[in-house]
Amino acid sequence: MKIAIDVMGGDNAPLEIVKGAVEAADEYLIDIYLVGKSEEIEKILDAKAFNNPRIHIVNATEIIENEDSPTIAIRTKKDSSMVVGMKMLKNGEIDAFVSAGNTGALLAGGLFVVGRIKGIDRPALAPILPGRCGPVMLVDAGANAECKVRNITQFAMMGEIYFKNVMKYEFPRVGLINIGVEEEKGTEFTKECYKALKESNKSFVGNIEGRDILEGKVQVVVADGFTGNVVLKVFEGTAMTILKELKIELMRSFITKIGAFLSKGAFTLFKKKFDYTEHGGAILIGLNGPVIKAHGSSNAKAIKNAIRQAIKCVDGKIIESIKNELEEN
Template sequence: MKIAVDAMGGDHAPEHPVAGAILAARELGAEVLLVGQENRIQDALRRHSSAPDVSIVHADDVIGMDEPPATALRRKRNSSIHIAAKMLRDGEVEGFVSAGNTGAIMVIVKLYVGTINGVDRPALAVILPSRRGRTVLIDVGANIDPKSHQLVEFGVMGSLFAQTILGLSNPRVGLLSIGDEASKGTGLVRSAHSALEVSPLNFLGNVEARDIYSGNADVVVSDGFTGNVVLKTSEAVVETMLHLLREEFSKSRLNMVGARIARSAFTSYRGRVHYAEFGGAPLLGARGLSVICHGRSSARAIMNGIRVTMEYGRHRVNDRIEEMLAGLVLDPNHERKSQ
């Protein structure tokens, strides 16, 4: 599978995207094309003496992490994101991975690649750890103010993602709210609850944020604003816990000895909870395979983003989403119902 990697995307570009691409080529056998300013990519490649062969596709422009998406769309037509999205559209690559400006990626990918049939808006899905395994949270930033029928689409896409990637036969789907009663939540949540009840999904009803980590639901549906707040808070909690543990272990010689004894356990713990191990967030519902990584992604996080892209393609997630959404129609109140 050929995958375009935005070498200019993220806080540590091009060093980390280049290093992640090298890891993916070496450990996953991925065929990677690095897209970006060729001279800077070559400089980064030279720091890896035994790097496998990777191709470079030159792009003149770089979209900054804080640039407004509309400005990036109009003024930087030769950016690495534009070029990679065109390659995805034209079939030159099967997947696209970037740690760049999320808003710009969303707008540009939707412009060049479009959405699959039955999807109004693509959504970002992430996998989070729970007491019972893992939970899919969708949406985490693509749609700040969606409609209720779009939340149903998110539920369908998240459910199929959980089936194919997590291997769950009938994922339990919950709607994120401030209580489990159907009457609680915003107008959007109450309307979405009614629509999800008549969908073909295994819908549990409303769930609270704690249910994401308790494992009481396999898929949790949210608007992009709330989902992003949950995701960023989760990342901060994990990083704070790891920092506090390191502080405690360094306070005494006895603690340091204990840390050495428990090193393998803490390494395993970090692997279960740290965002770098989960790769990026697939942009579900967009044509082609697009995965958006954290802006602070390490080389390992980029490699895992490439791994997620490969798994996403291997399991034909987009085809299955399109097939399931074909069985849903809009009623006069603009809610999706099964045929």
């Protein structure tokens, strides 16, 4: 299997990206294509595994920065690590592409360079949240601020297929984010979505409220990209604020510090459970090839886990499965 990584994208690029990718090559026995400025990559590899025949360098002279306007960057920076990697995916030279770079540019590049699966109107950004009873996929977390009902039913179908084929769930459950569980709750839009989902999706179990997203009632939660993005960021913000405040309180006195030290093991297990780096990245679902968006602040471990997710997507034939589903219906 061949996976390409955007070495220049993310807060910790290029060092952590290369480290994570090299570790993944060895651990998962795959071919890794490091896309970016070759002299920088070689410098890092010199100290590590330069002679590893599983590691390949693909030179790309430009970098898409976080501040760049997505569409303009994709159109003008033709030799950026992101565009070069996506072209390789488009041309079938690699099986999947991973980037921790500019999310907007990755979405734009996905549409312009990789292209959509025929029949999917709008690809979506689908991160995995750490639910109490296993992973929960959120589709769409921000690729499409405004959506049509048809987009929502496609998100539901793609999320369902991801859980069946990639995560190997026999009966994944799909829910619609809403402000009440009853069918008549919400806006005109959510009411229409509810009706369409009920008709089109056998895994659809109804509306789900924000407070139940992490509770394990469903594996896939669908929403328009505006709502999904708000959910994702409130989740991240609340978790961050709570852990920050708890740390402040624990460090306030000698006794609580000792207590914190003794209960360190519990905090470690807890953090592992809620750590985004453990759960890989967000798949740009609906593109005609697996593209994984790793978190912007990814370290080597997060990159390795995003690569593992890419491998799972290839193994689970996610693209073919979505195509088959579209053909059958």
